[in-house]
Amino acid sequence: MSEILLELLLELVIQVLGEFIFTLGWESLGHALRGTRKANPILAIFGWAIIGAICGAISAFIFPQHVLPPSRLTGMSLVVAPLITGALMKAVGDRRREAGKDTTLLATFWGGTVFAFAVAATRFLLLRAS
Numbered sequence: 001m002s003e004i005l006l007e008l009l010l011e012l013v014i015q016v017l018g019e020f021i022f023t024l025g026w027e028s029l030g031h032a033l034r035g036t037r038k039a040n041p042i043l044a045i046f047g048w049a050i051i052g053a054i055c056g057a058i059s060a061f062i063f064p065q066h067v068l069p070p071s072r073l074t075g076m077s078l079v080v081a082p083l084i085t086g087a088l089m090k091a092v093g094d095r096r097r098e099a100g101k102d103t104t105l106l107a108t109f110w111g112g113t114v115f116a117f118a119v120a121a122t123r124f125l126l127l128r129a130s
Helices: 002-032 041-062 079-098 109-129
Strands: none
Touching: 002 041, 041 109, 079 109
16 A cells, blocks of 8 residues: 555656656746846756757757867867857847847857857767767
8 A cells, every 4th residue: 555655656746846847948948039138047048058958969960970080188069169159149149239139148158158068068978879
């Protein structure tokens, strides 16, 4: 009897956690695509990380080889690419804001950096596994 109750409780906990994670992810995606004035920055950054991971997985599937030949500095793309992308996205966002246009959080240093890191990390993990 206690085994059945424990199994039911565990199933309930798994369902609640799964629903919470799905809802958090869905909300994050919504905030990522909103303008910066309407978006929650934490949820938007999480949303851009999800979008970046999806893009990284798709790019690893389409291009299943490393962009640059392997070197002694394995994983350098996890640092350099996100920092450069973040700087470029900040510049793009600054120009759009100066022109009076609304932007998403992707057009900030942190948004661009998190997105690029998620792409690079996903590609790194998937290509390393194969």
